[in-house]
Amino acid sequence: MTVLSSQTRKENIEKMASGPLDVLIIGGGITGAGLALEAGAKKMHAGLVEMQDFAAGTSSRSTKLVHGGLRYLKQFEVELVADVAQERTVINQNAPHIVQPRKMLLPVYDEPGASFSAFSAEVALDLYDRLAKVEGEWRHSIITREEVLETEPSLKEEGLVKGGLYLDYLNDDARLTLEILKKASELGTLLANYVKAVAFLYDADGKITGVKAEDVLTGDQVDIQASVVVNATGPWSDEVRKKQRAEESERMYPTKGVHLVVDSARLPVNRTIYTDTGLEDHRMIFVIPRKGKTYFGTTDTPYKGELKEPSITEEDIDYLLKAVNHRFPNANLTIDDIETGWAGLRPLIREEGSKDPSSISRGHEVFVSKDGLVTIAGGKLTDYRLMAEDTFPVIEKELKEKTGRTFETVDTRTITLSGGDVPKDQTFEEYVTDAVEKGMAIGLSEEDARELVEWYGTNAETVFQMKDRIDDKGRLPLNVSLALHYALEYEMALTPVDYFLRRTETLLFASERIDDLKEPVLDYMTRYFDWTEPEKDKWTSELEDAIRKTQLQYVKE
Structure with missing residues (x-):
């Protein structure tokens, strides 16, 4: 490698x-x-x-899906949808550890401003499958109102007509x-x-x-x-x-898209939901479960300002909370429930x-x-x-x-991407089972070994080999020190933010662990790079600033 x-x-x-x-x-x-x-x-x-x-x-600021653009069918961009939807399968084949197929839910409501009626939803999903060349068990299916509520009981019942289950793909961008x-x-x-x-x-x-x-x-x-x-x-x-x-x-x-993260206990969903906001604004949002959290978005507003770090405003937060609380009426989410969030810019062309x-x-x-x-x-x-x-x-x-x-x-x-070299006689799930055993053999728990294999794919075996090279003086959990050393040696991570935000997703989806991990990670990187005290202070300050922004402390203050 x-x-x-x-x-x-x-x-x-x-x-x-x-x-x-x-x-x-x-x-x-x-x-x-x-x-x-x-x-x-x-x-x-x-x-x-x-x-x-x-x-x-x-x-690193998208909805974290590899999706085919179902909403573009409303705009009759059929060729775009066909091209993009078929690419999902290609990426899944080349990077099965990152891009994984899932059945997602499109609830259909009879309400003003609805994007899809019961009839048009079925037509759109059928066309979506045909354009993407989806076959067999992954083809869409239409389910009843009762079945929608059985799988997602937190959804708003009033006006719900039925739902569609369709194929899209999870991803880490x-x-x-x-x-x-x-x-x-x-x-x-x-x-x-x-x-x-x-x-x-x-x-x-x-x-x-x-x-x-x-x-x-x-x-x-x-x-x-x-x-x-x-x-x-x-x-x-x-x-x-x-x-x-x-x-x-x-x-x-450029237009700005914002996503917010809450604990799954505050907004429990069992699968990705793609739904109208219900605010009669012809907008749709994703609500997505991920590692004990639920995140939702996105906004789509014209943007002028600093390109490097677009900020999340109170207006962005109010809009998304209003949309989610409308669609999940018992959630009653407030700004205090938001753990983290991110904003990104779409590079649209005129x-x-x-x-x-x-x-x-x-x-x-x-x-x-x-x-x-x-x-x-x-x-x-x-x-x-x-x-x-x-x-x-x-x-x-x-x-x-x-x-x-x-x-x-x-x-x-x-061309298989790095980490996607699964043996031809195995599915990715079968590979994971075998590789987890190798992780447990070096002292990892089954849960930690599985998480590393699912994150790094076939590169997890190189990650496991880091055990003899790590020097964290026992201050970090084994899975963290392995991932950190691998990021430094094989993924050109140069700063703590590189590691916490882009080599892993700790800052976004495990922010509660940051306080325990930041000092030992900073110390590890200081030894690895031989930073001076001023250099360490610089990177510490950058990390603290990233934590503040990601946790939206500047809005909550």
């Missing part, structure tokens, strides 16, 4: 600066990760830089992004987080030939030469394009030259600037692979014109 450590990062920066790349990708979210994977598969000399941590932007990047690294793509493209390099004809990049952690700058530079920065796409010499119109129209929000696209688009910058923007988490497929003909055309080189065709549908 390819090592991805702080030392790897240092070496990768040096390698990227030492000679021209075929392609340099700016952006380490899901879109950039998909490009990095395909570049590696094509045996290109490729690199990727990300100004924050991998997946720190939109790609940051972990999916990381596993794609790890596979890209294995295939030869050079990766470095916390490296910002601060300016473009140009040739005598005024065409982009690379970037001036800054190591955000040290302040050092290097020039990275590349035949093609790709802007895959999501909501930051316009910000990157503005660094060019030639002026271009803004194309991005038509070139348009300022009209009605021209916003839910799809993706590839465009090349006058200076030669290739930009891929828009899209959804689920169609990251399709976005890469659509971008590479443009990249390869540019490369052929500049270098005369051509590259082999690859089918990324068949």
Whole structure:
């Protein structure tokens, strides 16, 4: 398995600066990760830089589902739904430890503003199955009002007509992004987080030939030469394009999505529910059980402001609480019930030259600037692979014109992601059972071993091997110290927030453990990186700030 450590990062920066790349990708979210994977598969000399941590932007702030966009059928975006819905199966096959199929519930209400009637819900779910090519036991089924309430007794009874059970997929967005990047690294793509493209390099004809990049952690700058530079920065796409010499119109129209987390005892649900808000606003929300918690969202509001850390406002909270309490009338949730939350930005695109929000696209688009910058923007988490497929003909055309080189065709549908190498004669569930035994053999409880296997897939065996290398002086539970050391050695985790928020989901779904874990984790990382006291203080402060924001202390005060 390819090592991805702080030392790897240092070496990768040096390698990227030492000679021209075929392609340099700016952006380490899901879109950039998909490009990095395909570049590696094509045996290109490729690199990727990300100004924050991998997946720190939109790609760790989604609804954490790989879903096919059922709601887009209401907008008659049939082609988009077909493409995205079929991709769910591909991702599940390539990353069975991350993306798992589940039957989700669509309750149907007879009320003003309802998205679906009893008739249209059945038509939509049937079309959804057909577009996604769903067969057998996973095809949708229509259940009675009584059956809906039997499985989800907390739902509002008034106006409930029936329900639909349909296929969608659970996911962890940051972990999916990381596993794609790890596979890209294995295939030869050079990766470095916390490296910002601060300016473009140009040739005598005024065409982009690379970037001036800054190591955000040290302040050092290097020039990275590349035949093609790709802007895959999501909501930051316009910000990157503005660094060019030639002026271009803004194309991005970001909207903000907010999700909130409560204890499952306060909002018990047995499966993912996708429902109208009931507020006559033509909006739908997800309500999703996860590891003893329930989270719900999302909002969809136009956003202007700081892209790096969009905040959750009282207005966002009031809206989601009103919607959930309307649909679950006995919950009576208040702001005090909210344990954590997160906000993310959708990188939506408007038509070139348009300022009209009605021209916003839910799809993706590839465009090349006058200076030669290739930009891929828009899209959804689920169609990251399709976005890469659509971008590479443009990249390869540019490369052929500049270098005369051509590259082999690859089918990324068949490339297993890191952690997904389940033996062909086993299902993932069967693999988990066998691997849990290996975890228990090193002293883990069955519960902890299972959690690690389900989180890391076949990489769990490498995680178990960390036992002889950890040095936590017994202050951390074994499962935590294993995951931490693995994150440092194999997932380029550089800060405590990287670990707590994106290498694991402790900050979001186990925030009650943070007070016990933060000091020993900080001490472990201080020894590992040999931080000075001022450096440790800096990362401690960053972690405390992330805890405050994630737990919404700034709103509750």
